[in-house]
Amino acid sequence: MSRFYVVNESSEDTLGSAENLSDAICAAKDAARQGRAGDLVSVLESGGQAVRQFVLLPDGTVGEQAIARRVNRSRDEAGLNGAEQVASADRPRD
Numbered sequence: 072m073s074r075f076y077v078v079n080e081s082s083e084d085t086l087g088s089a090e091n092l093s094d095a096i097c098a099a100k101d102a103a104r105q106g107r108a109g110d111l112v113s114v115l116e117s118g119g120q121a122v123r124q125f126v127l128l129p130d131g132t133v134g135e136q137a138i139a140r141r142v143n144r145s146r147d148e149a150g151l152n153g154a155e156q157v158a159s160a161d162r163p164r165d
Contacts, residue, residue: 073117077102080111080124092122099125103133111136 073088075095079102086102089095095114103112103125114123124136 075122076115076117078113078115079106080113081107086112096123096125099123100133103127 073090075089075092076085077087077089077095077099078085087095087098089098092114099112099114103110104127106112106127108127108129110127112125113121115121121138124138125133126136128134
């Protein structure tokens with residue numbers, strides 16, 4: 072069983088799978104390049120949680136999209152819909 076899956080978020084099609092994150096990222100970027108601008112392509116762990124997301128930008132480049140994750144906070148601290156944007160600026164670009 073593969074550890075990572077590449078999924079088009081618009082169509083919910085599984086586009087590929089890989090045993091390691093590096094190969095899954097390469098497959099996701101290739102899939103994003105072949106898709107339509109604005110369509111998210113995600114790398115999912117075998118449990119279904121998105122670990123990286125890529126999108127084809129209007130200028131033809133592929134960019135990494137931040138993943139929103141639900142965080143556990145008290146009601147007084149909850150922000151917009153209780154979600155927090157997770158930035159990926161500290162990750163190396165492939």
